[in-house]
Amino acid sequence: xxSKLKAIAWDFDxxxxxxxxxxRFVWADMIEEDLGxxxxxxxxxxxxxxxxxxxxxxxxxxxxxGAWLTAGGYSHKAQDVLEYWFAKxxxxxxxxxxxxxxxxxxxxxxxxxxxxxxxxxxxxxxTTGFAKRVSHVFSSGRIGFAKPDAAFFHHVTDTLRVxxxxxxxxxxxxxxxxxxxxxxxxxxxxxxxxRHSLAAYLGY
Numbered sequence: 367x368x369s370k371l372k373a374i375a376w377d378f379d380x381x382x383x384x385x386x387x388x389x390r391f392v393w394a395d396m397i398e399e400d401l402g403x404x405x406x407x408x409x410x411x412x413x414x415x416x417x418x419x420x421x422x423x424x425x426x427x428x429x430x431x432g433a434w435l436t437a438g439g440y441s442h443k444a445q446d447v448l449e450y451w452f453a454k455x456x457x458x459x460x461x462x463x464x465x466x467x468x469x470x471x472x473x474x475x476x477x478x479x480x481x482x483x484x485x486x487x488x489x490x491x492x493t494t495g496f497a498k499r500v501s502h503v504f505s506s507g508r509i510g511f512a513k514p515d516a517a518f519f520h521h522v523t524d525t526l527r528v529x530x531x532x533x534x535x536x537x538x539x540x541x542x543x544x545x546x547x548x549x550x551x552x553x554x555x556x557x558x559x560x561r562h563s564l565a566a567y568l569g570y
Contacts, residue, residue: 367569371552372532374469375504375522377513378480378490380538381556382466384459393455401442401450411438420483423507427483452489462536462556465565466499476500479522479535483507502526513537514545536564 380386385393394405411434419425432444469476477500480487487505491497502525506512509521523530530550537543538556546553554560554567 367534367552367567369569370532371474371534372528373475373477373526374534374536375477375479376462376466376500377535377537377539377542377556378478378482379455381536382459382462382478382496383455383457384462385455385457386538391455392457393451396454397450401447403440403442403447407438408434418512421481421506421512423483423510427485448485452486452493456494458494459561461561462564465568465570468570469568470499475526477502477504477522477526479504479513479518479537481506481512513539513542516545516549519546519549519551 376382379391385391391409394409397403397405397408412431416425416430420427420430428444428448431447435442435444435447466476478490478496480490480503482490482505484505484507487503487507491503496503504518504522504525506518509518511517511521513519519530519535523533526533531552533546534552534554535543535546536554536556537546540555543553543555554564556564
């Protein structure tokens with residue numbers, strides 16, 4: 367597989383970052399105990415019907431969280447909640463991370479392709495150190511489109527100047543994988559059942 371690729375695009379949450387268990391983001395498990403914010407209310411209020419606008423950069427995450435805190439009568443600052451969120455959500459997957467580093471040692475171009483707004487994308491780059499491990503972090507908030515929108519994938523290939531058939535997406539979302547393949551990309555569906563097969567798929 368590696369020999370026909372020009373670049374590999376890694377999804378972040380659920381692939382390089384093992385923060386999704388049984389469909390839930392595990393970072394929020396302790397938010398009520400730690401911050402006094404009911405986790406179910408937080409998830410329902412923040413990850414609401416307008417959250418796609420946050421992910422695609424049309425709505426500011428700080429303002430979005432701040433509005434929920436104000437509406438709920440909480441005195442927390444949005445900045446403090448986001449700092450807690452990002453730190454607790456930093457659960458890097460050793461398996462995928464080791465493969466990323468092996469590929470980097472071989473000089474293979476690798477990027478992150480993530481549905482995140484620019485605050486968390488910056489955290490991924492700077493605080494978690496991925497800016498030094500990949501050549502580019504493509505985030506939906508910066509691009510203006512989120513996976514599985516075809517415009518996201520076109521932006522990646524146009525920026526990297528590679529043909530779709532020279533790209534590999536590694537993603538935990540079945541719809542993202544299907545869309546990538548429909549656009550001519552190679553794609554690996556990274557799940558609990560398949561994650562240990564990735565090394566062999568890549569040729570290790």
